[in-house]
Amino acid sequence: MKNLFLTLFLAVISITAFSQNDQSTTSGHIKIFSSTPAEDIEANNYKVISIIKPATGDVVFSVPMQSFEFEKALMQKHYNSKKFLDTKQFPKSKFKGTITNLSDIDFTKDGTYEAEVNGSLTIHGVSKDVSEKLALTVKNGNVTGVTEFDIVLADYGVIFKSGKPSTNISKTIKITANLNYTEKTN
Amino acid sequence: MKSKIFKIIAVVIIVTLGYFAYMWFMPHRNIQNTKAFATIDATKLVNEFLSDKEKANNLYLDSEGESKVLVVNGIVANISKDQLGQKVILLKKASEKMGVSCTFTLDSNSQVDNLEVGNQIKIKGVIRSGAEYDEDLDLTENVIIEKCAVVN
Numbered sequence: 356m357k358n359l360f361l362t363l364f365l366a367v368i369s370i371t372a373f374s375q376n377d378q379s380t381t382s383g384h385i386k387i388f389s390s391t392p393a394e395d396i397e398a399n400n401y402k403v404i405s406i407i408k409p410a411t412g413d414v415v416f417s418v419p420m421q422s423f424e425f426e427k428a429l430m431q432k433h434y435n436s437k438k439f440l441d442t443k444q445f446p447k448s449k450f451k452g453t454i455t456n457l458s459d460i461d462f463t464k465d466g467t468y469e470a471e472v473n474g475s476l477t478i479h480g481v482s483k484d485v486s487e488k489l490a491l492t493v494k495n496g497n498v499t500g501v502t503e504f505d506i507v508l509a510d511y512g513v514i515f516k517s518g519k520p521s522t523n524i525s526k527t528i529k530i531t532a533n534l535n536y537t538e539k540t541n
Numbered sequence: 542m543k544s545k546i547f548k549i550i551a552v553v554i555i556v557t558l559g560y561f562a563y564m565w566f567m568p569h570r571n572i573q574n575t576k577a578f579a580t581i582d583a584t585k586l587v588n589e590f591l592s593d594k595e596k597a598n599n600l601y602l603d604s605e606g607e608s609k610v611l612v613v614n615g616i617v618a619n620i621s622k623d624q625l626g627q628k629v630i631l632l633k634k635a636s637e638k639m640g641v642s643c644t645f646t647l648d649s650n651s652q653v654d655n656l657e658v659g660n661q662i663k664i665k666g667v668i669r670s671g672a673e674y675d676e677d678l679d680l681t682e683n684v685i686i687e688k689c690a691v692v693n
Contacts (some may be wrong), residue, residue, distance in 0.1 A: 384624045406678065415675075435604065522667075
């Protein structure tokens with residue numbers, strides 16, 4: 356009898372652990388970094404929305420572009436303006452993709468996994484296919500994600516030919532994302 | 542005559558330097574000292590974006606990122622913290638799918654301490670982006686306002 360209870364108990368535990376609910380956050384951190392001989396520019400955004408769906412491998416990022424904070428107020432104005440990211444016209448950047456090596460990742464088991472993510476990144480109204488690595492760490496049922504990659508501004512139609520921006524802003528921007536996911540309950 | 546020219550040149554130089562110093566040291570906008578564009582219910586604000594995204598973006602967002610400062614009236618549905626340690630209050634009715642996410646600052650965080658889920662409050666902050674719903678992924682995106690403080 357005792358064994359039966361134990362078996363049932365373990366069965367319930369394993370079913371719960373196996374349900375693999377969606378992992379989501381609405382307060383992820385993304386840093387953008389540009390380095391030129393003239394100056395280094397950095398901006399931080401703590402309002403990044405992201406979802407990972409373990410069942411299908413879907414990965415989504417949504418970034419409110421006006422939430423990037425720069426040290427210099429003038430720089431922030433320039434970044435938002437029509438000449439650069441035009442954040443009034445394009446208030447959000449999005450990534451929609453899927454994990455291609457989903458079978459390598461066990462969201463129920465502690466460990467660090469390298470997810471290969473393929474999908475479409477839309478910035479400044481321009482979409483491009485990208486393939487990046489997302490390091491996922493599972494610890495005590497909590498999932499965290501870290502990724503770092505470069506984007507070329509001209510790929511997304513952000514081009515400055517002359518003047519100060521062309522010397523002070525790098526053509527390639529480094530993007531670093533840090534995400535603390537929590538299990539989505541609905 | 543000569544001294545007059547020198548004076549003019551000196552003035553021009555000082556004004557130019559002053560202008561560049563101003564540009565360089567330009568302070569960030571103080572949201573709480575900025576007059577609110579409107580006082581609005583959380584539900585109404587969300588619905589404005591869901592019914593006509595373009596119109597709402599045009600009304601509330603600014604092309605240099607100096608978007609509208611709003612006082613949003615609603616019911617506290619959730620209190621959390623972001624990865625910088627800033628407190629976040631979600632204003633939303635239980636029956637609604639999306640609400641207004643209000644991020645406080647490290648300075649105004651303490652105002653959240655005495656608040657509880659279910660409280661009806663008014664929060665002042667700057668709008669960053671509107672609400673959206675993606676049916677395919679069942680992804681809900683709240684209206685985001687930041688640099689918040691509680692309005693009495």
